[in-house]
Amino acid sequence: MHRTKVRVVEDALDANNTIAAANRGDFDRASVTVVNLMSAPGAGKTTLLERALDGLAEEGLRVGVLEGDVQGSFDADRLSVLHIPVVQLNTDNGFGGECHLDANMVRSALPAVPLDEMDVLIVENVGNLVCPAEFRIGEDARIMVCSVTEGEDKPLKYPLMFRACELVVINKVDLLEHLDFDVERLEANILQVNPHATVMRVSAKTGEGIDAFRVWLQALPARAGAAA
């Protein structure tokens, strides 16, 4: 009697990483650099994009946005006035109201994303300081936004998120004069958990520091290409 040899796969790949790799392949074929943008709710991710992406196409960088939210399209509606490709992805229908985006959710949205119209795709994750950091979506770089109204201790309380990011944007610095907030202590705490992080101070409201953020974005495709 002929028996097929049974092979036991002991190192089964994590399903999320498998799908993230498939996303990565699609992004590479389209020559799109992908950013996973994360923060706590209300830190100012969308306002940062409103301010930073305006006019970037005229400077030679075509950016598109995939907006992740539990429900609604408030953020996508805000960005649509910039005349850039914006796609809304909600986690409540079919994804159980998830508190983060994973590779499969992003994959399910990709048919609606015109990758050939952009150099950089920014995926704005669900506002959450814990779970989004655990799920790769096929991105080249990860940015987190933290606001000076949130407390200097956040990198020590949510280290995984701060450790996962190449760039930490400290937002709402226009409010510093009204707060008992030690921004140097926040920066020291960020570098304690992630010594390799680039840290920027910005105010998406006033525009302070936004030029440096735009330059970082503009240099991203070349950096990602060199790392690949």
Next chain:
Amino acid sequence: MHRTKVRVVEDALDANNTIAAANRGDFDRASVTVVNLMSAPGAGKTTLLERALDGLAEEGLRVGVLEGDVQGSFDADRLSVLHIPVVQLNTDNGFGGECHLDANMVRSALPAVPLDEMDVLIVENVGNLVCPAEFRIGEDARIMVCSVTEGEDKPLKYPLMFRACELVVINKVDLLEHLDFDVERLEANILQVNPHATVMRVSAKTGEGIDAFRVWLQALPARAGAAA
């Protein structure tokens, strides 16, 4: 041949609700009213407690706190100066760094909580606007704190959290004069998703509105008793 009748239990209780009921039994036996305190990271839960709980024992309400964090004991350390029972519960050891507290985590911490020394136990949940609202822990009431730095749209983007709470505390109103923030619009959005919510404006920093919050806490055991 004798056959045992096979019974198929179709409405198996959700494990979390089963354990929440067990917690509830322990709280009832100890005559402790329990509050589940939730918010996004940095909305000011701990600062609110620092301000509101100080001296409450002298006014006849003995409050204890169970502090939930992914890691560290920063918040518990801050509250320990109030000379009230404070217990730290971390979600990273044994609970996979969960982004919320569930009934089983709270149950595992109960042996360390001196229920006989308190009238009210406040469980400060992990900072997160999504998942904590999905897990009952055996509480009598749920409070959420939202800050005026977070955006007026948050109730519409995270309705489950706002819908789950009896009291919504709008914190950091001392910053209103420095923000483009329409607090009436936030309140209207809260009441749109939860018409039964009590809404309070406070500044944990300046103390504005804190008296009303203390009165709400002091009346809670009688309200919870009447509802039981």
